[in-house]
Amino acid sequence: MDTLASKLRPGEVVSALKRGNLPQQLDGIYTAALERIKDLPPSHKEVVMDFLRWIVFAQRPLHAREIEHALAVSDNDHDIDTDNIIRAHVLASMCAGLVMLDESDRVRLVHYTVMNFFISHHDQWFPGGAIKLASTCLTYLSFDSFKTGACTGPSVSADFDARLVRYPFLGYAAEHWGKHLREYPNEELYNRARLLLTNRNYFEAVSQALYYLDNKDSASWSGNSGSSAMHLAAHFMLNRLVMVLLGAGVDPNIRDDNGARLLWWRR
Structure with missing residues (x-):
């Protein structure tokens, strides 16, 4: 009888699952695969488990370059250190057959039952849940390269595309930092978010x-939407952050340039 515990390649795992001649209970098999990962050298084991953490808790499947940048970030970084980047296919090869890169270069678990296993046992294998994802997103958005603000000028669209090429994790971080923070509230991270959003x-x-991300066909961005830190906090339904901003004297009736109040941004 085939068992997943003996499989090294994602294709072998998928084939074994499709044949259906596996034990009814897969938990023990996936646990055995993770035990093999635990036997890796400590530095390898740590990065592989972080790799799996991102795959399990990310709001959407990540492209290889996105997850490579995410994993290269440490909390006090001010820019990406390319020497810290480990290629996704290398990390996938160390995951005991549990991870694959699809035809679009997205990083995925090889089967939905693997995700079910991780969700059911996330406290055991991923203590702290997705709080590390929130921290990484905030660190990335706070890189020195973004101190200059938005890309502007006649070539704004091309300049922004170039920014995304250099910083491929920017889109995910901007779109999902608040969701991760809302799921795992943390005082220190809330303070970092406040400092980020109140810097114009x-x-x-x-x-x-x-x-x-919302206007992919648009040719330009004016930067004059009139939105504020309060609007963005409301957008992510970060009630604690809204209260902090109110305590700092931000007008609760503030509108953006379209006349939208905070309640509209919470939709």
């Missing part, structure tokens, strides 16, 4: 990334 240049860099 950083705020505009984040807002521009969100704009292009």
Whole structure:
């Protein structure tokens, strides 16, 4: 009888699952695969488990370059250190057959039952859940390169595309940092979010990334939406952050340039 515990390649795992001649209970098999990962050298094991953490808790499947950048970030970084980048296919090869890169270069678990296993046992294998994802997103958005604010000028669209090439994790970080923070509230991370959003240049860099994600066919971004840190906090339904901003004297009735109030941004 085939068992997943003996499989090294994603294709072998998928083939074994399709043949259906596996034990009814897969938990023990996936646990055995993770035990093999635990036997890796400590530095390898740590990065592989972080790799799996991103695959399990990310809001959407990540492209290889996105997850490579995410894993290269440490909390106090001010820019990406390319020497810290480990290629996704290398990490996938160390995951005991549990991970594959699809035809679009997205990183995925090889079968939905693997995700079910991780979700059921996330406290055991991923202590702290997705809080590390929130921290990484905030660190990335706070890189020195974004201190200059949004890309502007006659070539704004091309300049922003170039920014995304250099910083491929920017789109994910801008779109999902608030969701991760909402799921795993943390006082220190809330303070970092407040500092990020109340810095106008950083705020505009984040807002521009969100704009292009929602308006892929648009040729330009004016930067004059009138939105504020309060609007973005409301957008992500970060009630604690809204209260902090209110305590700092931000007008709760503030509108953007389209006349939208905070309640509209919470939709």
